[in-house]
Amino acid sequence: MLFSFIHYLEFEKRASPHTVLAYQKDLEQFQLFCKDSFGLEDISEAAYGEIRAWIVDLVEQGLGNSSVNRKIATLRSFYKFLLRSGTIKKDPTFKIRVLKTPKKLPEFVQEEAIEKILDEFVYTQDFEGQRDKMVMEFLYLTGVRLSELLNLKWKDLDLYTSEVKVLGKRKKQRIIPITNGLKKNIISYQKVFEETFSVVDQNDYFIVRINREQAYPMKIYRIVRKYLDLFAQTSKRSPHLLRHTFATHLLNKGADLNAVKDLLGHASLAATQVYTHNSMEKLKAVFEQAHPKA
Template sequence: MLFSFINYLENEKRASAHTVLAYKKDLEQVSEFLETAFAMNRLEEASHAEIRAWMVHLIEEGLSEATVNRKMATLRTFFTFLLKSEVITRDPTVKIQSLKKGRKLPTFIPENEMALLLKAANFDAGFEGQRDRMVLQVLYLTGMRLSELIGLRWHAVDLGSGQLKVLGKGKKYRIIPIATQLQKNILSYKKVFEETFSFADGNDYFIVRNNKEAAYPMMIYRIVKRYLDLFIQTTKKSPHLMRHTFATHLLNKGADLNAVKDLLGHSSLAATQVYTHNSIEKLKAVYEQAHPKA
């Protein structure tokens, strides 16, 4: 039935050659396992117990949750095909649940490295240099998303009230306060912006290219990476890293979790709680260093 299944993938599902090859390898691997462990020559004869045993085998081999889940997805597709073809009457994978993926802790820039970057980075006095400084400072000091920065317009920058009005996910607006020093730097940037483009209309984008057109994602990525390469040791150097750093630094300084949630524009507290793990690790380090019985 393996040949029929591959033929089905190629001709009916129009799967790519890469996908077909991956499915074929997965099914050959499980077939080999069943033959070795259970002297079973036909994959379609496998029961829930044999399939479960293969899953355990993959876990014991040290494969990641994502890899195990992908291989199990291959089996589910294969047995669904067998059901539709009336080769089997019961799917042995139906009660086998996917593995829960461990959530990775967000990477962030240590406070001393971030302070060095903002202090020591040499930004040119012209428009490009001041714009690049704005990109780094706004991302770090507001925690806004890349898409939110690109979509920010001058009319949403309220220096009188010291706040930004950001259009976030789900087309929901939120207000982000901005520090006094950032307000001063925005004023300096606005002066250079108007010297370069004659004036700053309220509908103009806050971050623009040299032709006053809106910025684009890869441009922001390049700006962030250019300066992080000079001062930051981490391998991940993206605009989202600045957002992670913003949230982690706030929580490390004792900020209320609900307040950080609102600043980030998260719809639920669960999305913000992942940052508390970094704060807990810092508390552990302080405890182990300071407590006499640690």
């Protein structure tokens, strides 16, 4: 049944490869625990007790509550799948409760640091320098996810209409507008791309390595970390941090929440509302500084 569930995630739910792999690892880990601790070979036969024991074991190993909750979510999805398919008659995760986790506001890069990274820092004029600059600009000015940037091709960019077509989670497509400044820099990047690799093929990936092959996730992580280390005062240094920054800066400037939701490709408004907390903190600070009775 494990194979059937993974197949369901890949081809019916259209989950990302990263998600599929994470679910598979979680289930294999639970399967090993059940076998070693209870002699249970088939996890479809696991009950509340086995699942509860695994959660306790994970906590005792020092795994964080958020990570444990993700594994609980994996089990819930798996047993709901088995329930729908008629393999089991009762969901053993029904009484399982998630662990409490402290709510953390998403970090973001201050505007002054972004200006230094994008406007003041001098990138090298060779392909890799200009590509790095484009990575930083594109992540911040469009708010795309890492996977969306990696899979972007030149044909997805329409410089005439100043739009970019992005394929997001569950193969959901959305259109993001391109600012005039970003459009100008894309044209400059295209020129360097052509000087390095000859004429741009529309099926070429937008962000590539020096061998013209598609960039990989760790490559983008290294690029982002390299430049954030120079100016940002945040504890995190990831591509997703620039997505957080994109959303926070828009809301700080008064952007409509629903519009930001659509730009980010969120399925629900609740996922976008987390960024309003940062905006509210800024409003509170302004109020306390400016109001005579604060």
